Structures are given as C-alpha cells and as structure tokens.
Amino acid sequence: MLIKLEYKISGGDFTRAGHASSEVKKNLKQLGVDPLIIRRVVVSMYEAEVNIVAHAYNGHIKVEIESHRIRIVLADKGPGIPDIEMAMREGYTTASQQVREMGFGAGMGLPNIKKNSDILNITSIVNEGTTVEIINNLQ
Amino acid sequence: MKKIVTEKVQKMKTSELIQKLNLRVFNSNQISDAEITGGYTSDLLSDVMGNAAPGQAWLTLQTHKNVAAIASLKDLSAIVLVNNNTPENDMLEAAENEGIAVLGSQLPAFELSAAIYNALQV
Ligand SMILES: Nc1ncnc2c1ncn2[C@@H]1O[C@H](COP(=O)(O)OP(=O)(O)OP(=O)(O)O)[C@@H](O)[C@H]1O
Numbered sequence: 001m002l003i004k005l006e007y008k009i010s011g012g013d014f015t016r017a018g019h020a021s022s023e024v025k026k027n028l029k030q031l032g033v034d035p036l037i038i039r040r041v042v043v044s045m046y047e048a049e050v051n052i053v054a055h056a057y058n059g060h061i062k063v064e065i066e067s068h069r070i071r072i073v074l075a076d077k078g079p080g081i082p083d084i085e086m087a088m089r090e091g092y093t094t095a096s097q098q099v100r101e102m103g104f105g106a107g108m109g110l111p112n113i114k115k116n117s118d119i120l121n122i123t124s125i126v127n128e129g130t131t132v133e134i135i136n137n138l139q
Numbered sequence: 140m141k142k143i144v145t146e147k148v149q150k151m152k153t154s155e156l157i158q159k160l161n162l163r164v165f166n167s168n169q170i171s172d173a174e175i176t177g178g179y180t181s182d183l184l185s186d187v188m189g190n191a192a193p194g195q196a197w198l199t200l201q202t203h204k205n206v207a208a209i210a211s212l213k214d215l216s217a218i219v220l221v222n223n224n225t226p227e228n229d230m231l232e233a234a235e236n237e238g239i240a241v242l243g244s245q246l247p248a249f250e251l252s253a254a255i256y257n258a259l260q261v
C-alpha cells in the first residue's frame with residue numbers, strides 16, 4: 001500500500017493552516033490506524049505546517065503513507081534556521097508580535113514535533129529555507 | 140475519621156454543561172452533543188496542541204479560525220470562549236463544518252475553569 005499526498009503552503013496565510021494535517025488525519029482514520037498514533041502524526045505535522053505559515057515564504061508538503069509507516073517532508077523557501085539546536089529549545093521563538101497575539105509563538109512547536117515523531121530530521125540553510133522530515137511508525 | 144475520597148472527573152454531555160453553566164451557544168446549526176471529559180485552559184495554541192487531551196473542552200480567549208482547526212485535529216469536545224469573547228465568522232464556520240460546539244461565558248478564565256471543573260465532579 002502506498003498513498004502519496006502533496007500540498008502547497010503559502011507563508012502568512014493562517015486561514016489555511018492545518019488543512020493538510022486535517023486531510024492526512026482523515027486518510028489515517030480511514031485506514032484504521034491506532035488513534036494514539038494518529039494523534040502523534042497530527043500534532044507533529046500541524047506544528048511543522050504552521051511553522052511554514054508563520055516563519056517562511058512558501059513551501060510544499062509531501063506525504064507518503066505505507067502500511068507500516070508515514071513519512072512527511074515539509075520543505076520551505078524562507079529565512080532558514082541559523083541555530084537548529086537553539087530553535088528546538090522550549091520557549092525559543094522569533095515569531096512576530098502579530099503572530100504571538102494569535103496565540104502562536106510559544107516556542108513549543110518544534111519540541112512538540114520532537115515528542116510526537118519517531119524520526120525527525122531538520123536541515124536548514126539561512127536565506128534559502130528549511131526542510132523538516134517526520135517519520136512515524138504506524139504499527 | 141474522615142475518609143479521603145479521590146475525586147474522579149466525570150463525563151458530561153455538552154448540552155448538560157450548557158444548561159448547568161448557562162453558556163451562550165454560538166452555533167446556529169445542530170452540533171454534536173459530544174461527551175466532555177474534562178477541560179484545558181490556555182491561549183497558547185502549541186500548548187493546547189501538545190497538552191490537551193481528546194474529549195476536553197478548550198477554554199480560551201482566542202477567537203480566530205485556527206482555534207477550530209486545532210480543536211478538530213485534537214478531537215476536543217467544545218470550544219468555550221471566556222470573558223464575553225465572540226468567535227470570528229470564519230472560526231464559527233470552520234467549527235460548524237467539524238460539528239464542534241462553540242460556546243461562551245461572561246466569566247473570566249479562572250472562574251470559568253473552576254465552574255466547569257466543579258460541574259464535572261458528580
Ligand atoms: N520553517 C521555518 N523557517 C524558519 N524558521 C523556523 C521554521 N520553523 C521554526 N523556525 C524557527 O524556530 C523557532 C522555534 O519554532 P517553534 O515551532 O518551536 O516555535 P514558534 O513557531 O516560534 O512558536 P509555536 O510553535 O509555539 O507557536 C521559530 O520561532 C523560528 O525562529
């Protein structure tokens with residue numbers, strides 16, 4: 001079994017944020033994946049999706065669902081992350097005042113992704129962009 | 140000697156909670172009368188994403204569309220706006236599409252949390 005899904009994300013468009021994650025959730029539900037695992041996938045994917053909206057210019061998401069695992073790659077064009085280790089720390093944020101007023105910018109997104117993924121790879125080039133790869137076992 | 144009873148948070152239907160606490164209902168369509176299994180009070184979206192549990196009602200002053208998206212993704216039972224806040228139109232629309240109740244109260248977060256907590260103890 002292999003399901004492939006792709007989404008485009010526009011930076012700054014908060015009205016669409018979470019749409020891709022919601023689609024993936026529906027797919028996993030239909031496949032009868034354990035709700036606990038679906039929850040982990042949804043949390044990690046949503047946070048990475050919103051990070052593109054909040055911090056980057058645009059991006060795309062590629063999702064591959066196999067019977068034993070899900071792999072999500074979120075690649076964006078944007079400012080990049082100069083110090084990934086620092087960005088991973090709870091509370092670290094560069095979110096704008098406007099974004100923080102919406103309740104984003106707690107600096108908890110990347111820690112949430114870490115906690116809710118089996119494998120997490122982040123690569124980033126300053127002034128080019130960031131790629132986040134999230135893999136979760138489905139069994 | 141007094142017996143110490145560890146209280147367990149009980150479940151309650153959304154409709155019962157609305158009635159008990161005289162909550163305002165913003166939805167115009169039929170909403171699912173979901174079982175409320177507790178509550179989570181926070182205005183930080185990633186905090187809710189990371190720490191709220193399915194079935195909980197979410198108490199917040201945030202009124203925008205992302206609140207509905209998170210409530211749906213996390214399988215929360217209801218959104219309860221504190222302090223007389225009212226939902227933005229697209230938030231309400233998104234919540235309706237997902238069948239999530241959008242409720243409101245004039246109480247501030249602290250008092251509303253306590254009131255809902257107490258209502259859930261039977
Ligand atoms: N895709 C990205 N492009 C550029 N910078 C990013 C990206 N993702 C994360 N960052 C940087 O890492 C920081 C921490 O990210 P994290 O998701 O943990 O918190 P946040 O997005 O600021 O707030 P929250 O996720 O709690 O709403 C961000 O503030 C930003 O500086």
Ligand SMILES: [Mg+2]
Nearest residue numbers: 047051109110
């Ligand atoms: Mg974030």
